[in-house]
Amino acid sequence: MKDVHYPLFIYHTHYSREFEHSFYPSPPANTTSASLGEQYGYYFFSNWTSDKPTDPFTNKRGIVVQLQHANPYYDDSYAVNSANIGPYGDAITYEFLPYLEKKFRGIGEGWARTMYGGSTGGWESFAVQVYYPEEYNGCWSFCPDAFDFHRFQQVDLFANKNAYYARGDWTQKDRGAKRNYLGDIRETMAEENHHELAMGSRGRSGGQWDAWQAVYSPLNNTDGYPAAVWDKLTGEINPQVVEYWEAHYDVRAKLQREWHARGLGHKLVNKLHVYVGVTDSYYLNDAVFLLEDFLKTTTEPYYNGSIVYGVTDGRGYEHCWTGSFDQSLSLGWQTVNQRMTPQMVDHIVQSAPEGADLSFTSY
Known part of the structure; x- marks a missing residue:
């Protein structure tokens, strides 16, 4: 719709030059031999473009953005400023995203940007929220790299x-x-x-x-x-x-230093959400335990987010668990957009400032 402006859902990931989660406009020719990517890529496309009242994206529209920021050291910059890699944090937050929003009718304000991602993208989505607390309105971080260097794996x-x-x-x-x-x-x-x-x-x-x-x-x-x-x-x-x-x-250390001293806590209430399997393949759950130990002690304000551990019938999920208790790891990865973006829209709507443009919920 020509007059509608949209929120951004920034998907932090790497290892792929194309959109990591398949997005196919046609069903697979052979459903018996089709891969999960082919099948769920078509489901994702069908849901995304549908206007049926019962489909997950109806009245919950937005723009999904997958960034590419390769550099000489890795195929990802970690989306923060770095002495060796460069000022990617500022470049993405203050230059690229505003340009993108202007070009594709994004709302262009911090309350209308959320982030999600797993592993590297899990660290990025969480850390960027902490480093730029008012430029984004929430992170959904899966199996994140270590937030606390007391448990660097x-x-x-x-x-x-x-x-x-x-x-x-x-x-x-x-x-x-x-x-x-x-x-x-x-x-x-x-x-x-x-x-x-x-x-x-x-x-x-x-x-x-x-x-x-x-x-x-x-x-x-x-x-x-x-x-x-x-x-x-x-x-x-x-x-x-x-x-x-x-x-x-050390993101946990930054939170502890600045929660009260610099008013960081007030800027992060309701914005921090983490999911990790309790037997993560790279021991990444250990640093999440330490992060949770701190966040549970926060007062004035309490962080009021969520940390969810992946375990079913006593068995822990490996890397990279995305918060689904009734799907395999691979299937959960394929459905992460269908599950998370509607949640992010709900969060954006509930926390939007008075008089905000919510036309993206109109169709």
């Missing part, structure tokens, strides 16, 4: 001296980096980091650990590359770099 960057090994007086044990739902270790910290080291020196492997380092670290003034948070060969942790990480990118 299995590593306590403050208490541990080595990222690869848990050392006692007499023994040394490998730290896990990836597990299955039974707890069996599939990859260790040393294995993953040594693989990255073989792929590229100075943090240039394009792998996940090097990506975090590129985003979170200060510049190494000696060679111009990201300062190493630990020795890539031995795993010995650099406490000076950890100190920088905590000051700039």
Whole structure:
């Protein structure tokens, strides 16, 4: 409709040059052999374009945006400002999104922007909400990368001296980096980091650990590359770099520092929502536990959001659980738009300022 202006639903993700969740205008030719993406891509298209009163997007219209922000270190910038990667946080929030809203009839105000995403996108959606609290009106974060560096997967960057090994007086044990739902270790910290080291020196492997380092670290003034948070060969942790990480990118620490001191809490009420499986493949639930420990203590104001843990019949969900208790991981991933965007519209409508343009709910 020509006169309608719409909210933005910003979907943070990576690993895909196209829209990650399929969007097919035609049904699959062979439903027997069709992939989940083909089947649910058509369901998504059908629901999105339908005006039937019972369909999920009727009277709940908006613009879904999937960002592409690859860089020399990774296929994603993490959507924040970084000494090594650049000012992507400001560029996306203050330049790109306003341009997009102007071009495609977005409402163009913070109350009409929400975010969601999983894993990398889970961290981004949550962290961007915290770093730009009034420019967005809520995040729905799935299986997020670590918000608290006391549990950077299995590593306590403050208490541990080595990222690869848990050392006692007499023994040394490998730290896990990836597990299955039974707890069996599939990859260790040393294995993953040594693989990255073989792929590229100075943090240039394009792998996940090097990506975090590129985003979170200060510049190494000696060679111009990201300062190493630990020795890539031995795993010995650099406490000076950890100190920088905590000051700039430990999201739980930022919330605790600024909840009252800078009035951050008042800007985030009702906006923080996190979902994670209790046996996340990369131990990402551990940092969520610590985040929840803080958020439950918040007062004046209380955060009034939600943290939901994925477990069914005593069995935890692996990576990346998106909040559905009655679907498999893969099916839940395919239906995330159908499930989440109507929730986000409801939130936007309920929190809209008086006199706001809500014409996107008219058809």
